[in-house]
Amino acid sequence: MPCDGNASCTDNGRTAVCPDPADLSFRIATLRVLDEQGRVQPTAEPDVSEAELVRLYRAMTLAREADQRMLKLQRQGRLGTFPLCTGQEAAACGSAFALRPDDWYAGGYRDLGARLLRGEKLETSLLYWAGYEEGNVSPEAGRTLPTSAIVAAQTLHAVGIAYAMEYHGERAAVLTSLGDGGTSEGDFHEAMNFASVWQAPVIFLCVNNQWAISMPRSGQTRSRTIAQKAIAYDMPGVLVDGNDVLAVYQATREALDRARAGGGPTLIEAVTYRLMMHTTADDPGRYQSESELQEWWRRDPLPRFRTYLEDKGFWNADRQASLDEEIKAEIDAAVQALESREGLAPDAQFEHVYDTRHARLEDQRAEFLANLARESHHA
Amino acid sequence: MPKMTMVQAINRALDQEMARDDRVLVLGQDVGRLGGVFRVTEGLWDKFGPQRVVDTPLAESGILGTSIGMALAGLRPVAEMQFSGFSYLMFPQLEGHAARFRMRTRGRWTVPLVVRMPYGAGVRALEHHSESKEATYAHVPGVKVVIPSTPRNARALLVAAIRDPDPVVFMEPKRSYRAFREDVPEEDEMLEIGKAHVVREGTDLTLISWGAMMRPVLEAAQDVQTRRGASIEIIDLLTIAPMDDQTISDSVRKTGRCVVVQEASKTLGIASEVIAVINDKALMHLEAPVRRVTGYDVSPPYFARENAYIPGPGRITRAIEETLDF
Numbered sequence: 001m002p003c004d005g006n007a008s009c010t011d012n013g014r015t016a017v018c019p020d021p022a023d024l025s026f027r028i029a030t031l032r033v034l035d036e037q038g039r040v041q042p043t044a045e046p047d048v049s050e051a052e053l054v055r056l057y058r059a060m061t062l063a064r065e066a067d068q069r070m071l072k073l074q075r076q077g078r079l080g081t082f083p084l085c086t087g088q089e090a091a092a093c094g095s096a097f098a099l100r101p102d103d104w105y106a107g108g109y110r111d112l113g114a115r116l117l118r119g120e121k122l123e124t125s126l127l128y129w130a131g132y133e134e135g136n137v138s139p140e141a142g143r144t145l146p147t148s149a150i151v152a153a154q155t156l157h158a159v160g161i162a163y164a165m166e167y168h169g170e171r172a173a174v175l176t177s178l179g180d181g182g183t184s185e186g187d188f189h190e191a192m193n194f195a196s197v198w199q200a201p202v203i204f205l206c207v208n209n210q211w212a213i214s215m216p217r218s219g220q221t222r223s224r225t226i227a228q229k230a231i232a233y234d235m236p237g238v239l240v241d242g243n244d245v246l247a248v249y250q251a252t253r254e255a256l257d258r259a260r261a262g263g264g265p266t267l268i269e270a271v272t273y274r275l276m277m278h279t280t281a282d283d284p285g286r287y288q289s290e291s292e293l294q295e296w297w298r299r300d301p302l303p304r305f306r307t308y309l310e311d312k313g314f315w316n317a318d319r320q321a322s323l324d325e326e327i328k329a330e331i332d333a334a335v336q337a338l339e340s341r342e343g344l345a346p347d348a349q350f351e352h353v354y355d356t357r358h359a360r361l362e363d364q365r366a367e368f369l370a371n372l373a374r375e376s377h378h379a
Numbered sequence: 380m381p382k383m384t385m386v387q388a389i390n391r392a393l394d395q396e397m398a399r400d401d402r403v404l405v406l407g408q409d410v411g412r413l414g415g416v417f418r419v420t421e422g423l424w425d426k427f428g429p430q431r432v433v434d435t436p437l438a439e440s441g442i443l444g445t446s447i448g449m450a451l452a453g454l455r456p457v458a459e460m461q462f463s464g465f466s467y468l469m470f471p472q473l474e475g476h477a478a479r480f481r482m483r484t485r486g487r488w489t490v491p492l493v494v495r496m497p498y499g500a501g502v503r504a505l506e507h508h509s510e511s512k513e514a515t516y517a518h519v520p521g522v523k524v525v526i527p528s529t530p531r532n533a534r535a536l537l538v539a540a541i542r543d544p545d546p547v548v549f550m551e552p553k554r555s556y557r558a559f560r561e562d563v564p565e566e567d568e569m570l571e572i573g574k575a576h577v578v579r580e581g582t583d584l585t586l587i588s589w590g591a592m593m594r595p596v597l598e599a600a601q602d603v604q605t606r607r608g609a610s611i612e613i614i615d616l617l618t619i620a621p622m623d624d625q626t627i628s629d630s631v632r633k634t635g636r637c638v639v640v641q642e643a644s645k646t647l648g649i650a651s652e653v654i655a656v657i658n659d660k661a662l663m664h665l666e667a668p669v670r671r672v673t674g675y676d677v678s679p680p681y682f683a684r685e686n687a688y689i690p691g692p693g694r695i696t697r698a699i700e701e702t703l704d705f
């Protein structure tokens with residue numbers, strides 16, 4: 001398919017969407033640091049230390065490996081349905097990597113790498129996908145909101161948080177992420193408008209993975225880019241190659257700097273691809289072309305970033321081998337922690353309904369526990 | 380008669396109604412090429428094309444709002460909410476408009492649409508994929524709320540809903556989608572909306588439920604009947620709103636005892652309304668207080684803990700026996 005990887009190109013019996021920014025009648029900033037072979041465009045290269053670059057690469061690798069292990073666990077019935085993030089590590093990690101601890105993060109549900117970079121323990125994520133509310137409790141991740149499964153709802157929360165930060169006189173910002181499908185929801189447009197009216201320090205990151213379950217990007221919106229939706233709200237819109245982790249990082253950092261300095265919101269579109277099924281319950285063979293998928297595997301963000309690191313002399317086969325071992329051990333430990341879990345009370349759902357307990361609910365809790373005791377007695 | 384799952388039976392209703400009436404069309408997220416996330420609309424896109432099986436952008440208010448427009452202008456849209464947990468995003472359109480056009484315009488403009496949505500727990504799903512909020516919709520005057528319990532009645536009720544001149548919220552118990560099969564006749568079959576179904580006649584106690592709870596209800600009734608020889612009358616509401624007061628009160632006047640079973644949380648559930656109907660129409664015939672077996676007043680827990688929270692045969696059996704022994 002003739003597409004430069006810098007733009008979405010899903011032709012599924014509909015009009016192909018392959019905009020060349022030069023053809024647009026309006027200006028959309030585009031950003032790319034690494035080409036598809038991982039070679040750097042020196043003028044665009046961000047100034048990041050070796051240690052930090054390696055930390056970023058590690059986070060992406062951990063997200064990829066954890067995703068693949070989770071798929072196995074799900075197939076064995078040890079986890080529930082979950083959305084896979086493989087292929088989107090650059091978008092999730094590159095953006096979260098630009099955050100400071102006092103910034104907020106309000107993401108969606110396909111952003112494991114971002115959560116891990118924010119400090120969430122893998123074990124906590126696993127607990128969430130194993131069907132426990134406790135998997136939402138992640139104090140290590142600081143100002144990070146839990147998984148949001150209602151598409152686009154979090155974008156409005158982000159704007160409110162930004163308002164509150166300004167109110168408190170804080171010079172920090174909020175990163176909120178959503179998918180290409182999410183841009184069709186009213187909540188997203190309301191959030192963009194509020195952020196613009198309030199000049200709120202919010203970065204909207206649209207991770208355009210070309211699909212919303214079976215709906216291709218081209219059926220979701222006729223806008224030739226998602227980034228251009230920013231124009232209507234009079235905020236900067238930036239189109240980045242979402243498989244180029246340094247471009248995502250750079251675009252996010254610039255937007256954060258602007259937001260913290262009082263320059264208001266930014267919309268970033270990171271063009272990437274969902275390399276696996278929507279969730280473990282999905283069967284993309286019904287709607288996705290194999291050749292398109294293969295095309296995007298060739299743009300896999302991981303080898304691309306690794307090539308860059310190798311060219312810089314920061315990485316080699318030995319370091320990769322020890323990282324692989326380290327990550328395997330980390331995942332093993334998280335799985336073990338998940339499966340030896342303790343202290344997950346059966347009546348946990350009666351906790352935290354309100355700030356204080358109420359007689360009506362406590363009666364129901366007692367009834368619940370009595371029922372449970374009877375049923376397990378009979379079993 | 381072919382044996383079908385509920386998914387297949389609903390698919391048949393859509394297929395046959397679309398073939399019969401070219402005003403009928405289906406719209407929603409992933410209903411086309413994919414055939415819906417539960418495959419309820421499988422095959423329809425190939426058969427009827429993208430103009431009648433519309434994959435929409437990801438926007439629930441958009442789906443229902445445009446369905447209203449289609450209905451006003453002579454079409455018969457069957458909109459799908461991918462899960463009932465996302466249907467609240469279309470609530471303003473339903474409450475403010477679909478439900479009111481008839482009243483607002485003294486009958487000049489009407490909104491004959493169906494909005495289908497899988498609801499309920501028990502399929503190991505994620506947050507927002509397990510609620511039972513039928514009471515929320517039943518609380519909207521002008522909207523009919525229908526909940527089938529078996530493949531055959533799902534098919535017959537959906538046909539009736541599509542032909543109904545008013546907006547119908549059609550809630551599908553997703554736990555029953557593939558749980559069992561039933562004979563579904565080839566030929567046209569309709570069940571009247573607004574009528575409950577007496578599944579089994581009895582004289583000692585009336586057991587009332589709907590949707591996915593009908594299975595544990597039948598199991599519990601069977602258990603008590605075998606062990607104690609009690610004669611239990613079982614009512615499947617099928618239509619939640621407007622409720623069939625007559626069938627409920629006739630039965631309770633006869634048996635004098637009643638248990639209502641609902642999956643939804645307790646407060647202001649449909650069970651509360653059933654008990655109010657009994658209070659209005661059969662109070663003096665009661666020989667025991669009416670019991671309800673319901674969910675608890677908490678959000679449905681994530682799937683690891685959900686089974687303990689769903690009313691099951693054990694709780695229902697105990698409620699029946701305590702009511703019989705009162």
Ligand SMILES: Cc1ncc(C[n+]2csc(CCOP(=O)(O)OP(=O)(O)O)c2C)c(N)n1
Binds near residue numbers: 211
């Ligand atoms: C409000 C709402 N409607 C529907 C859904 C069901 N659903 C879950 S994910 C999804 C597709 C989302 O696509 P996109 O926003 O592109 O994100 P992606 O899954 O591709 O990361 C849909 C329709 C939902 N979770 N929330």
Ligand SMILES: [Mg+2]
Binds near residue numbers: 209211
């Ligand atoms: Mg997407």
